Amino acid sequence: MTNNVMAVTRKDFDNVMVPNYAPAAMIPVRGQGSRVWDQADNEYIDFTAGIAVSCLGHCYPPLVATLQQQSQKLWHVSNLLTNEPALRLARKLTKATFADKVFFANSGAEANEAALKLARRYALDKFGDGKDQIIAFNKGFHGRTFFTVTVGGQSSYSDGFGPKPGAIDHVDFNDLAAVEALMSDKTCAVMMEPLQGEGGINAANQQFLIGVRALCDKYNALLIFDEVQTGVGRTGTFYAYQHTDIKPDILTSAKGLGAGFPIAAMLTTGNIAKSLSVGTHGSTYGGNPLACSVAEVVVDTINNDDFLAQVKVKSAIFKEALTQINNQYAIFSDIRGDGLLLGAELNEQYQGQAIAIMNQAAQDGLLILVAGANVLRFTPALNIPEDDIHAGMKKLSQAIEKWLAA
Structure with missing residues (x-):
């Protein structure tokens, strides 16, 4: 059987796919490391890693090998049974973190949904x-399920779908006084990203985190930490909370955890986990x-001091290259982020133009992201070669020069 x-072609997307996405004109067909090629065999340097997902690049040989090996053993058994890879992975995640217990799902939204349900159930119990x-x-x-998109602080994503889940309140990030004003004995959970990704690469400051924990x-x-984007080495520690002086009660992980294969995890303590009883x-x-x-x-590769150290080295290279671009074109008001979750915010003169720059970069063979209308976002593979960083930054500089001249 063949x-x-x-x-x-790209036109088929418009004909057969639900129009909730607006993908680029080109279609990638293969990738290796931090480079991808489209249907016309045009080459691109990838500073996106599938939005912080392909943390070891495309077709990382050890991942290819383990997937091939496991595919010849066992694919699926349902949760009426457990399996050896799941148990080994859970042991490694609990050993690497504050957690005692793990729940596995398929996406960050699912992990966050589980975290929010657990928080409500624990409070009731x-x-x-x-x-x-x-x-x-x-x-x-925090995701696109109706619960998670309502907890997320961008109403444009949750409006228009009918009555929203209740008892959810929002305040500005890093505003401890606003959190304190809202909290009471009725509060069951506070949920945050330690470094907001989609919202503009905004980091929580240390005193804010300590205050919210208290x-x-x-x-x-x-305290729920959404580490879907910040986790698995992305910020230079295995999880971003390990930069801080506090621990969450629940942590969610996805994206880089599977390096491109769909998997997510919710991690918590044994006492809290009891509230998700059978059924x-x-x-x-x-x-x-x-x-x-x-x-x-992925965990074996990234949860390693030497690997995490080189993430920090490459972060410094990225920031220095972006600074040099800014010295030349005076286009950014801020360059921020941790590890290889970085943002370059456009200054007042270029507000709302992030997508236009992203599109020009793609035309010049570089894939980057945005985080809102004013921030260029960079989430490359954590093992991206330094040569690819320099080559990609050269393309970004050329793209900005062309865009400014247009």
């Missing part, structure tokens, strides 16, 4: 009815052997 390989308020932050992003302790509320939550594919075998290799 597969019939059908020729497709421990304190009874009425303790259901969730506090989150403006410009936050308020959660005072009011018996859980309270589930996932058909969560914890499947294929995904967990890949994630095992």
